[in-house]
Amino acid sequence: MITRRTFLQSSAVAAAFAASADSARADNAPGVTDTEIKIGQTMPYSGPASAYGVIGRTETAYFKMINEQGGVNGRKINLISLDDGYSPPKTVEQTRRLVEDEKVAFIFNSLGTPPNVAIRQYLNDNKIPQLFVATGAAIFADPQHFPWTIGWQPSYVTEAKIFAKHILKTKPDAKIAILYANDGFGKEYLAGLKEGLGADHAGMLIKEASYENSEPTVDSQVVTLQGSGADVFLIAATPKFAAQAIRKTFDIGWTPVRYMTDVSQSIASVMKPAGLDKSKGVITAVYGKDPTDARWKDDPGFKEYAAFIEKYMTPHELIDAFAVYGFGLGATMVQVLKQCGADLSRASVMKQAANLKDLELPMLLPGIKINTSPDNFSPIRQEALASFNGASWEQFGEVLTG
Amino acid sequence: MVERGGTPHTVVTLAIAVFALVFPFFASGYHLYQGEQVLIFAIALLGLNLLTGYNGQISLGHGAFFAIGGYGTAILITKFGLPYWAAIPLASVVCFIAGFLFGFPALRFGGLYLALATFALAVAAPQILIYKGFDAYTGGAMGLQLAKPHAPFGLPFNVDQWLYFFCLASAAALYWAASNLVRGRVGRALIAIRDQPIAAETMGVNAALYKTTCFGVSALYAGVAGGLSAIAVGFVSPESFGLALSLAFLVGIVVGGLASLGGALFGALFIEFVPNIADQLTVSFGESAKALPGAVYGALLILVMAAMPTGVAGAARAAARALAWSRQAKVE
Numbered sequence: 001m002i003t004r005r006t007f008l009q010s011s012a013v014a015a016a017f018a019a020s021a022d023s024a025r026a027d028n029a030p031g032v033t034d035t036e037i038k039i040g041q042t043m044p045y046s047g048p049a050s051a052y053g054v055i056g057r058t059e060t061a062y063f064k065m066i067n068e069q070g071g072v073n074g075r076k077i078n079l080i081s082l083d084d085g086y087s088p089p090k091t092v093e094q095t096r097r098l099v100e101d102e103k104v105a106f107i108f109n110s111l112g113t114p115p116n117v118a119i120r121q122y123l124n125d126n127k128i129p130q131l132f133v134a135t136g137a138a139i140f141a142d143p144q145h146f147p148w149t150i151g152w153q154p155s156y157v158t159e160a161k162i163f164a165k166h167i168l169k170t171k172p173d174a175k176i177a178i179l180y181a182n183d184g185f186g187k188e189y190l191a192g193l194k195e196g197l198g199a200d201h202a203g204m205l206i207k208e209a210s211y212e213n214s215e216p217t218v219d220s221q222v223v224t225l226q227g228s229g230a231d232v233f234l235i236a237a238t239p240k241f242a243a244q245a246i247r248k249t250f251d252i253g254w255t256p257v258r259y260m261t262d263v264s265q266s267i268a269s270v271m272k273p274a275g276l277d278k279s280k281g282v283i284t285a286v287y288g289k290d291p292t293d294a295r296w297k298d299d300p301g302f303k304e305y306a307a308f309i310e311k312y313m314t315p316h317e318l319i320d321a322f323a324v325y326g327f328g329l330g331a332t333m334v335q336v337l338k339q340c341g342a343d344l345s346r347a348s349v350m351k352q353a354a355n356l357k358d359l360e361l362p363m364l365l366p367g368i369k370i371n372t373s374p375d376n377f378s379p380i381r382q383e384a385l386a387s388f389n390g391a392s393w394e395q396f397g398e399v400l401t402g
Numbered sequence: 403m404v405e406r407g408g409t410p411h412t413v414v415t416l417a418i419a420v421f422a423l424v425f426p427f428f429a430s431g432y433h434l435y436q437g438e439q440v441l442i443f444a445i446a447l448l449g450l451n452l453l454t455g456y457n458g459q460i461s462l463g464h465g466a467f468f469a470i471g472g473y474g475t476a477i478l479i480t481k482f483g484l485p486y487w488a489a490i491p492l493a494s495v496v497c498f499i500a501g502f503l504f505g506f507p508a509l510r511f512g513g514l515y516l517a518l519a520t521f522a523l524a525v526a527a528p529q530i531l532i533y534k535g536f537d538a539y540t541g542g543a544m545g546l547q548l549a550k551p552h553a554p555f556g557l558p559f560n561v562d563q564w565l566y567f568f569c570l571a572s573a574a575a576l577y578w579a580a581s582n583l584v585r586g587r588v589g590r591a592l593i594a595i596r597d598q599p600i601a602a603e604t605m606g607v608n609a610a611l612y613k614t615t616c617f618g619v620s621a622l623y624a625g626v627a628g629g630l631s632a633i634a635v636g637f638v639s640p641e642s643f644g645l646a647l648s649l650a651f652l653v654g655i656v657v658g659g660l661a662s663l664g665g666a667l668f669g670a671l672f673i674e675f676v677p678n679i680a681d682q683l684t685v686s687f688g689e690s691a692k693a694l695p696g697a698v699y700g701a702l703l704i705l706v707m708a709a710m711p712t713g714v715a716g717a718a719r720a721a722a723r724a725l726a727w728s729r730q731a732k733v734e
Contacts, residue, residue, distance in 0.1 A: 045681065046696040047646060083681040083695045088545075088642045089635045090677075093435055100432040114545055114639040121547065121636065139544075182534050183543035214529045 028344045029105035037072070037337065037344065040080045040098030042110045047085035052111050054317065055134060056081040058326025059109065059333075061312035066330070072337040075344075080104060084115055091115035092122070099128060106131055106349055109152070109329050113137045113184055116149075124148045129350045131336070132329055132379070136263075138188055141377040143354070150353050150377045152329060156185055156261070157192035158402035159285050160236070162383050163259045164196025165400055166283075167204075167232055171257065177207040177230035179221055179245055181237055186210060189236035189261065196402070206230055211241060222248040235260040243274040250278035258282045262383070266321075267292075271388060280390045285383035288328065289363050290393065291319045301362030324363050331361050332370065332379070367399040410722055418667070422570055426563045434562040436674060438634045441569040442627045443670035447654045448573075448580050448663060449623020454652075455661035456584055457616045458596030459508060460516055463523030465648030467497050467621040471628025473531060476546040476638045477539050486551050490572075490629035494622045501621020505614030524648035528640035545639025548632060569630050576623060580663055583619075592616060593661075624651075657706060659715025668714035676702055 031038035043056035063077040071077065080102055082094040091110065098104045106129035110116055113135040120140075123130045130149040133140045138155035140146070154162075167174050178193060180186035190208065197204055207228035209221040218241045225233065226249070233256040235245045242264035249258060262285050264270045271279045289296050289305075296302040305327055309318045317323045337344075339352040356379060359370040370379045382401050386393040426434055446468055453459050474493025478484040484492070504523070511519050530536075532543045540546070553564035583589055594602035595609050603609050632638050650673045658669025680698035710717040 045684075045694075046677070046699070048644070050696070083677070085646065085677070086641055087644065087646070088637055088639055089439065089631060092635050092637070093432075093439065096432040096435055100430050112641075113543075114637075114641045117545065117547065117639070118635060118637040183532060185543075187542070210534070212529070212533070 029346045029349065030103040031105040032075070032344045035075060036078050037075050038078045038080065038102065038104050039106055039108045039333075040082070040095070040102060040104035041108050042082050042084040042091050042094045042098075042115060044086035044111060045083040047087065049086040049112065052134070052322060054320055054322040055109070055111060055326040055329070058313065058317075058323045059330050062308065062327060062330030065308060065312055066334055072334055073341065075337075077334075077337070079108065084110075086112055086115065088114050088118035091118050095119045095122070099123075099126070105129075105344065106346060108132065108333055109134050111135070113139075116140065120146055120149050127346060129346055129353065131349075131353050132332060134325075134329075136188075137184055138192070138378070143375055143377045148350055150350075150372065150379070152332065152379050153325075154262075154285075154287055154380045154383055154402065155192075155378060156188040156236075157195065158378060158381050159262060159383060160189045160192025160234075161196035161402035162285055162385075162400045163234060163283075164193055165402070166385060166397075167257075167259075168197070168201060171232060174204055174232040174257075175228070175230045176205045176232045176234060177209070177225040177228055177256070178205065178234040179209050179211065179218060179225060179237055179241075181241070182210040182212050185238075185263070186236050189234075192402075193234060211237070213238070217241075218244050219248050221245075222254075223252060226252060226254040230256055232257045232259070234258075235264070237261070237264060239264045239266060239270045243270045246270070246274035246279050246282060250275070260284045262286060265386075265393065267392065276390050279388050282388045283385055284388075284393065286386050286393065286395065287365055287368050287380055287383045288321075288324050289365060291321075291324055291363075293392065301364075304362045328361050328363055332356070332359065335359055365395070365399065410725065414718075415664075426559075426566050431560075431562040434566045435634065437566050438562075438569045438630070440667075440670045440674045441566075441573045442630045442634065443651075443654060443673055444666045445569075445573050445576055445630070446624045446627035446651055447658060447666035447669045448576055449620040449627070450651050451655045451658070451661065451663065451666055452580060452583070452592070452623070453616055453620035454655055455659075456589065456596065457592045457613065459613065459617065460513065461520040461620070462517050462648050462652060463520030463527075464620070464624045464651045465643050465645065466523040466527035467501060467624035468628035468631070468647060468651075469527045469531065469643035470497050470500055470621075471625030472632040472638045472643065473540060473546075473628075474625070475629035475632045476548055479548055479633075480546050481539055486629075486633050490626060490633075493629045494625035497625025497628075498618045498622040501624075502614050502618030504621070505617030508617060509610055509613055521648075524645050527643055528645075531640040531643070541639075543640065545637060545642070548636050548638075550636050551633060565634055569634065572626060572630060576626065577663060577666075580623075584663065588612075653703065655713075657703075657710075657713055659713025659717075662713065662715030664718075665713050665715030672706070672714075 043053055044050050045053040060079050060081055063079050067076040080098060084091040084094050095107060107123060109132045111134040116133045116135055120130060124146050127148060132150060132152035136153055136156050138157040140149050140151040178190060180190050207225050207230055209225050211218045211221055222245055233249060235242050235258060237245055242260055260282050265284045289302055306318060308327060313323060336352045340348050354372045354374050356370050356372045365384055368382045372379050382399045384395050384399045385397050386395045425437060446464060450461060450464050453461055471493050474496050475489045478489035478492055479486055508516055531540050550561045552561060553559040591607045591612055594607060595612055599609060654669030654673045657672045658665030677699055680695045680702060683698050684695050
């Protein structure tokens with residue numbers, strides 16, 4: 001029943017797509033005037049996830065900068081960023097306000113997996129682009145069923161596949177153990193690892209252990225995993241548990257190659273609590289430039305970012321990873337609007353969001369390019385590996401595609 | 403007393419009823435959604451007020467019963483194929499049982515200790531919902547998605563209007579039931595237990611039975627609200643039922659007025675709209691204040707409580723009294 005309905009919907013949308021591509025120029029979207037493009041988003045400015053609010057503020061500041069430079073094709077970007085407190089019922093309310101009351105052209109980078117799931121059907125039913133959702137969940141890259149929804153950052157699946165690729169290349173006879181969070185993030189990671197290994201190498205994954213976010217420690221899981229005799233350990237855990245896992249492997253004398261999700265690569269909140277010495281050799285994946293890394297000091301991309309922070313944000317936000325993220329999103333959005341040219345219909349915006357070719361951004365690592373197409377709704381599919389040297393992350397090897 | 407205070411009271415009630423009925427014919431879908439949220443909150447607040455306002459049992463955990471109602475409804479619809487109008491009552495019965503059972507340990511706690519025990523419920527609920535063993539039913543951290551119901555019998559309403567009327571009818575029926583409950587023998591017993599538990603028992607009131615049943619009925623109200631919320635939002639996830647929700651309910655009954663059923667509506671309006679107002683106000687303080695809606699909300703809450711220490715209902719009663727006084731003075 002559901003499949004049939006969604007199938008019908010998606011084919012209808014596909015038809016609409018084709019029609020709009022054929023016709024000369026559709027009408028512009030609501031919220032688009034000769035001088036302005038009005039867009040909207042929800043952000044958790046209040047509540048437990050309010051640390052992410054920096055992203056919305058950075059994006060607002062970024063568009064302010066663009067507007068001061070003359071806007072995009074003569075139009076200023078007006079981002080209306082509303083608080084949803086990371087509560088899906090509120091996300092639905094605020095999104096409906098943006099669409100029905102404020103009459104925005106589309107939704108840009110609303111934050112969080114559950115909030116975005118809650119509004120996805122509504123936006124797709126009404127053919128409103130849900131652009132560059134701020135979540136790593138791979139479920140948002142599903143153009144067949146949700147042709148109006150597109151992600152941005154590497155998904156957890158992408159990252160796990162990159163790790164699998166590296167393992168297959170460097171340690172073809174590895175015995176892999178994985179520790180994962182029992183939530184959407186952890187399960188996508190596990191699925192990605194299995195997908196990356198493929199059916200031929202499925203036997204390499206010899207032990208899985210999960211943990212609940214409510215558990216005090218993951219020590220017992222780590223001991224169990226050690227008992228399996230694995231020599232590669234993949235840590236798909238949020239910061240607190242990742243730190244425990246790193247520390248515990250060292251303390252019990254287990255010395256596998258440790259891969260860790262980029263979710264937990266903060267030196268201050270993971271590597272230091274785990275012990276800088278005990279963290280040596282941990283491998284993670286990166287796609288953005290680390291603003292604390294001295295090697296970017298004279299990099300033109302970093303300088304551009306630093307100049308933006310200096311003029312439009314506060315100095316302490318220079319090293320905030322969320323500010324780097326918002327800066328990248330703003331630049332991607334501007335590129336899409338540039339590509340739209342004079343045709344700012346919703347269909348055209350969606351078409352251009354799915355038509356990014358080798359886009360490089362100031363704060364993406366050299367070699368990492370954004371690519372989308374009608375059947376690829378995962379803009380960033382590349383990451384580079386980095387290992388921890390006891391003080392900082394050291395990038396090594398080539399950029400890998402997941 | 404009734405005659406004197408009655409006229410303005412009746413006029414206000416009628417005005418609200420007329421507004422509630424006419425509203426969907428000129429409101430946008432977005433405003434209807436807000437209307438649904440207000441009605442849903444009002445139902446939950448009615449239930450909480452029965453428990454806290456009338457019976458004196460503090461609950462900081464009604465978000466948990468709201469969650470059971472919401473998830474129960476979502477599971478019955480998506481996994482068992484029940485229609486929404488059957489799923490909500492069934493889920494509410496589950497809530498009644500859960501509330502009734504929780505009422506037993508609650509008998510042993512008084513005042514702040516009960517507040518803490520129920521607080522634990524609110525903290526535990528989101529985590530229990532993502533427990534691996536229930537994944538097949540709850541959808542784990544990804545939650546469950548629901549399709550919105552269409553108006554039955556060919557009624558000429560769109561989806562939003564129909565949902566609004568469905569919430570309105572539920573709220574009206576539950577308000578009617580609650581007002582009958584508190585006006586009669588049961589209401590007097592509940593209040594007696596709150597004010598003079600020993601005297602009440604001496605009079606032959608079975609305090610244990612009343613308190614546990616009151617807990618159950620209160621949870622049932624929260625369950626209906628949770629079920630309606632699930633179909634109005636079209637989605638349930640653990641984040642929909644966080645700690646903040648339970649606290650918002652407590653704010654709602656205090657702002658609306660304890661032991662006042664009409665106050666539930668005002669409490670619901672407060673918890674639905676004041677966070678939005680706070681978010682709007684932060685904009686006027688400049689971009690750097692964008693992260694402070696919580697602080698503005700707190701300030702507004704303090705202002706409201708300073709102006710109306712007994713809640714909106716208490717303030718309205720005081721205003722009605724003042725009006726009656728001045729009339730009397732004129733006659734004399």
